[in-house]
Amino acid sequence: MIKVVLIGSGNVAQHLIAAFQNAPNSGTEIELIQVYSRQTASVSHLINLEQITNNLDALAEADLYIIAISDDAIEAISSLLPFKNRLVVHTSGSVPLNVLNEDNRKGVFYPLQTFTKNKPVDFKIIPICLESENATDYQLLDKVAKSISEKVFAINSEQRKALHVAAVFVNNFTNHLYQIGQEICQENQVPFEILKPLIAETANKIMVLSPEEAQTGPAKRNDTATIEAHEAFLANENHHEIYKTLTQSIQENGKKL
Amino acid sequence: MIKVVLIGSGNVAQHLIAAFQNAPNSGTEIELIQVYSRQTASVSHLINLEQITNNLDALAEADLYIIAISDDAIEAISSLLPFKNRLVVHTSGSVPLNVLNEDNRKGVFYPLQTFTKNKPVDFKIIPICLESENATDYQLLDKVAKSISEKVFAINSEQRKALHVAAVFVNNFTNHLYQIGQEICQENQVPFEILKPLIAETANKIMVLSPEEAQTGPAKRNDTATIEAHEAFLANENHHEIYKTLTQSIQENGKKL
Ligand SMILES: NC(=O)c1ccc[n+]([C@@H]2O[C@H](COP(=O)([O-])OP(=O)(O)OC[C@H]3O[C@@H](n4cnc5c(N)ncnc54)[C@H](OP(=O)(O)O)[C@@H]3O)[C@@H](O)[C@H]2O)c1
Ligand SMILES: NC(=O)c1ccc[n+]([C@@H]2O[C@H](COP(=O)([O-])OP(=O)(O)OC[C@H]3O[C@@H](n4cnc5c(N)ncnc54)[C@H](OP(=O)(O)O)[C@@H]3O)[C@@H](O)[C@H]2O)c1
Numbered sequence: 001m002i003k004v005v006l007i008g009s010g011n012v013a014q015h016l017i018a019a020f021q022n023a024p025n026s027g028t029e030i031e032l033i034q035v036y037s038r039q040t041a042s043v044s045h046l047i048n049l050e051q052i053t054n055n056l057d058a059l060a061e062a063d064l065y066i067i068a069i070s071d072d073a074i075e076a077i078s079s080l081l082p083f084k085n086r087l088v089v090h091t092s093g094s095v096p097l098n099v100l101n102e103d104n105r106k107g108v109f110y111p112l113q114t115f116t117k118n119k120p121v122d123f124k125i126i127p128i129c130l131e132s133e134n135a136t137d138y139q140l141l142d143k144v145a146k147s148i149s150e151k152v153f154a155i156n157s158e159q160r161k162a163l164h165v166a167a168v169f170v171n172n173f174t175n176h177l178y179q180i181g182q183e184i185c186q187e188n189q190v191p192f193e194i195l196k197p198l199i200a201e202t203a204n205k206i207m208v209l210s211p212e213e214a215q216t217g218p219a220k221r222n223d224t225a226t227i228e229a230h231e232a233f234l235a236n237e238n239h240h241e242i243y244k245t246l247t248q249s250i251q252e253n254g255k256k257l
Numbered sequence: 258m259i260k261v262v263l264i265g266s267g268n269v270a271q272h273l274i275a276a277f278q279n280a281p282n283s284g285t286e287i288e289l290i291q292v293y294s295r296q297t298a299s300v301s302h303l304i305n306l307e308q309i310t311n312n313l314d315a316l317a318e319a320d321l322y323i324i325a326i327s328d329d330a331i332e333a334i335s336s337l338l339p340f341k342n343r344l345v346v347h348t349s350g351s352v353p354l355n356v357l358n359e360d361n362r363k364g365v366f367y368p369l370q371t372f373t374k375n376k377p378v379d380f381k382i383i384p385i386c387l388e389s390e391n392a393t394d395y396q397l398l399d400k401v402a403k404s405i406s407e408k409v410f411a412i413n414s415e416q417r418k419a420l421h422v423a424a425v426f427v428n429n430f431t432n433h434l435y436q437i438g439q440e441i442c443q444e445n446q447v448p449f450e451i452l453k454p455l456i457a458e459t460a461n462k463i464m465v466l467s468p469e470e471a472q473t474g475p476a477k478r479n480d481t482a483t484i485e486a487h488e489a490f491l492a493n494e495n496h497h498e499i500y501k502t503l504t505q506s507i508q509e510n511g512k513k514l
Contacts, residue, residue: 162445172474188419211436215428
């Protein structure tokens with residue numbers, strides 16, 4: 001049996017607790033034996049009180065310690081762990097493996113998804129990106145990851161950096177475009193609701209078509225008249241600049257093909 | 258019974274044919290009696306041959322003519338219609354009502370969705386934006402639209418313009434961000450597949466959270482170290498510029514709140 005300790009009680013930690021508890025082989029092959037949380041109350045709705053500690057010195061002996069706390073606290077926490085030569089991983093897309101303290105064996109267990117507190121996710125389809133310093137540790141991480149997800153990938157620190165940047169584009173920036181869409185609706189007394197089926201279908205399409213195949217619109221068609229009309233319509237300077245930048249980028253892409 | 262004639266055989270026309278045929282009150286209250294197509298073969302898999310014509314002079318008498326052809330051909334086709342004082346609408350988000358010929362009563366029947374040939378859609382949840390010159394025509398359009406969709410909105414030409422621009426942001430530009438995500442993956446030997454659950458969840462979130470609530474990431478957190486690392490990582494000049502522009506826009510938004 002592989003014993004896992006989770007350090008953290010935020011968004012990711014809470015979804016991981018639920019995922020481990022729902023794993024089919026939970027308690028037989030893999031077990032989440034303890035959670036560290038500065039405030040025990042924050043996870044007491046998810047796991048028995050006896051399994052929660054707010055004291056690093058009381059951490060149980062385990063095969064794997066998963067640190068799921070804020071990026072800028074990972075280094076400090078990893079150096080406060082009161083043991084050596086155990087496998088310690090973090091869950092961050094943007095923090096290098098080497099930030100973890102030298103005293104223990106290092107690794108990464110990065111679930112590539114955007115988590116929202118209280119919004120359940122199906123962990124089985126969430127890609128987990130793994131990295132470790134040696135093959136034995138990788139095998140253990142692989143087993144643990146596969147107990148909660150069907151999509152497990154070996155991703156080194158450089159690749160993880162690329163993924164994290166790409167995730168900023170498809171998640172943070174996309175959401176910002178949704179916000180601009182909402183602002184344009186509000187300025188023109190149109191309910192943003194009307195755009196939601198389009199937003200859903202835009203994401204759906206990418207599951208079956210490549211982004212190149214799915215690309216449509218005035219920029220793709222080089223429809224100068226419509227582009228000019230849109231630019232004239234956009235009184236908001238910021239919206240106007242983003243419209244121009246992304247239109248140009250789509251047009252440049254068209255030329256490359 | 259309201260009789261409808263559809264002019265066009267492309268993407269939108271084909272989805273509309275299917276939607277009318279599947280409407281619960283098809284044949285009792287509303288009936289699609291004819292389809293005009295330059296090439297009859299393009300819709301013969303969807304409707305009986307006798308109901309297809311490639312001759313505008315053979316158009317049947319109907320209560321409503323829906324022109325679902327390329328934006329730049331709407332004006333010409335509407336002026337070739339061999340009758341007067343009937344209700345003629347187009348399905349475009351970007352073409353003004355007034356482009357339709359004066360001989361007939363004008364209107365708009367704009368389904369706000371991105372259609373893909375051979376990818377079925379659930380028309381019931383597609384918003385249909387209606388406009389007409391008078392109340393009686395609006396009532397008829399409303400009846401027809403409600404026979405295929407649960408989401409019908411009165412949208413004037415100015416509002417429709419706003420919606421179309423907003424749609425460019427949440428659909429065309431979002432898809433372009435997906436493409437940049439894919440390019441970053443390819444350049445770093447990471448499968449784009451890994452990002453798909455994130456893309457799906459980003460769109461899902463917006464169904465329950467506002468874009469402001471859903472916004473996360475380094476720009477939102479003003480995490481300068483990560484932003485600088487990402488900018489240094491982005492060797493592609495175009496990706497780099499878009500990263501900067503959208504990051505600044507998110508940061509400006511943060512200041513306004
Ligand atoms: N959110 C996502 O969608 C997502 C996705 C993939 C990976 N990640 C990564 O997962 C990790 C956790 O992110 P999250 O979203 O779960 O963050 P979060 O919801 O903001 O939670 C942060 C957690 O870190 C704890 N913490 C912060 N500073 C600490 C310190 N000095 N000592 C001990 N605990 C400390 C917090 O404890 P208190 O509650 O006591 O303050 C809290 O439990 C990060 O590395 C993040 O990059 C996040
Ligand atoms: N695609 C979307 O997602 C979407 C969404 C909402 C609204 N719309 C609007 O719906 C309308 C149709 O778009 P679509 O996507 O269905 O276009 P499409 O798939 O490109 O089909 C265009 C249709 O127009 C016909 N056509 C073009 N020029 C013509 C002419 N001079 N005379 C007669 N027929 C002509 C074509 O006939 P041939 O096949 O014979 O060439 C074809 O049937 C446009 O106004 C568009 O703005 C599109």
